[in-house]
Amino acid sequence: MELTARKKEILKVVTERYIDAAEPVGSKYIAQAMGGSVSSATIRNELADLVEMGYLEQPHTSAGRIPSPKGYRLYVNELMERRQVSDQEAAEINSALQGKMQELDSVIAQAGQMVSSIVNYPAYAVTAGKNSVTVRRYDLLPVDAMSFIAVVMTDDSRVKSQLLRTELPVEAEQLPALANLLNTHFTGIHTEELGSKLMALAPQLGAELFMPLSQTIEFATAVIDNSERSHVFTTGQSQIFRQPEFQDLTKADGLMSLLTDQKSQLPVLDANTPMQILIGPENVNEALKDASVVVASYDIGDNMRGLIGVVGPTRMDYATVAARLSYFAESLTKMFGKNNQLPPKEDDIP
Amino acid sequence: MELTARKKEILKVVTERYIDAAEPVGSKYIAQAMGGSVSSATIRNELADLVEMGYLEQPHTSAGRIPSPKGYRLYVNELMERRQVSDQEAAEINSALQGKMQELDSVIAQAGQMVSSIVNYPAYAVTAGKNSVTVRRYDLLPVDAMSFIAVVMTDDSRVKSQLLRTELPVEAEQLPALANLLNTHFTGIHTEELGSKLMALAPQLGAELFMPLSQTIEFATAVIDNSERSHVFTTGQSQIFRQPEFQDLTKADGLMSLLTDQKSQLPVLDANTPMQILIGPENVNEALKDASVVVASYDIGDNMRGLIGVVGPTRMDYATVAARLSYFAESLTKMFGKNNQLPPKEDDIP
């Protein structure tokens, strides 16, 4: 059977109406929405075809039709009018982005919050999670006899520091030598090697040098681990309850658990794809089989990539969400691009 | 009317049974639970008294009784057997606390997670939020011509650092002088003054010095702000759904919103109180009127105090939660006291 233009139009009407009203759409409504050029009986014939072709579903024999995941997919791919964000929306998004910049992670978490409030669904944000982070450089700063500050800069230009207490006194004069040692032997290598290298060097050092060295390495390891792990931030979870399909506790529960306790299982985006829409059963995760996810990526500096996603019912307003999310992601890319702070961009040196 | 020993015993039985079964308790059950020494009719007389006195409630005339908030309060204050955590529970808690320590905030967030999993209710953790944090010390480390690392140590011994990019080249040799300037004029004073002092000093400095100075101050301001703000971490939100009283979406919704989007409104603990139990209407927050909260505090080092709380139905298992939470809080105090990291750890040297 062929998918005629009229069938497509009907599918579009059904989908948009269902997105709006959350109840099955009947032939009479469709006939009217299409301008009354055909009768409801004709529509009914078409509807029967669309069900047979798998684009629509019928909750029960005497109900109207709702889109199947396949129907949504067609809608998203072909039928949906790619919305542009309005000037007002753009203005809102931009003003939300003006906030002051802090640590990378908290910026990313905030981005998630903004998205959630912009689209009115729960949202999540994922930090990059680079593969093999190494330390580019160490600095040790004296504090007092029993403590010093370790500063670690990674090759993805994050800088972390911590106050470390020692058991034996460390002379301030020894610190540069120690830092030198660290910078010579412990840069550019990965965590496992850090440990083994430390062991190899141990015999040559006295306890008063080995201890602070070991503490610094331990700290560096934690920094690297933390930098390699991707963190997920979620917000707006309670928006879920505003959706009629999640009045049913069992469904809401699954999603809530995912959004609060199993964040790491939220879908990520294929490389090189700016945006992706995952409809119902297209999701791998069981808890998302009755939901849809829209994910977009943005660039952080030149070589990092952030991810931001929205979770909603299959009936979610794809056109609006997709438009706002992609605009938001693009804005973030721009902001990170032309902006100061976190990752230094290699730009024009005079 | 007098609250006889038998009335108290009945109240205890009712409360504990209701905590367990989540349904009104009838006279027959109580008679049996009390060893059959009295008949259900006697119990019924007592129950009528207890209702009149306000310790019990009757959902409707022909139902059993449930404790009123006043009843819970009496139970918590007098009747409840202060449970001790079992050796096994203690072992579990201790092993959970063995995890490696990282940044203070993430340790605190993790503590929340552990508590939630220990008590099977949602939990939250609040960071201290000291009042007037100042910078104790600045360090500036050269990176390249266009960037340097600012390290800021606050008077509560947190150390934060960030890579800062400059617009004009900064010579590595200038940094110690700059740091000196910072340490002379910008330590021990509060944020507002930082800005004004910077302005006051501005005329004496060339742009190539003023810029990095201003950037460092800006960073320091952010660090202080962040350190003064108290952060709230929540976990285990979805545990709420396991409770029959929150099957009703409208109630669950209020709590969920509180636990996800309005965390800052979660109750805190009065100073000098190690633990507090807030039952139903004793809570200020509207969303908590049908819920109870158990909050405990622990010490972080010598002069900071962390907060950790559990949210559950009024029917929550106070004895168990209180026991585990207070044990956990005490363990945290010990850990922070004698321990590693933040205050770093003294361990055996090879």
Place this chain on the structure above:
DNA sequence: TTTAGCACTCGAGGGAAAGGAGTGCTAAAG
């Protein structure tokens, strides 16, 4: 191919009735 007409289906909503847990009261017993 489209349309009007019509019987049919099925869920939602609203009592009515049955079932049952638990009460309150009374009157007798301790």
Place this chain on the structure above:
DNA sequence: CTTTAGCACTCCTTTCCCTCGAGTGCTAAA
């Protein structure tokens, strides 16, 4: 004065049945 057995009563819950109406599918005519 307290306790207890007995019993009528209350009221929630569950179940069943009925009605109502939206919407369908099919047929036959345009």
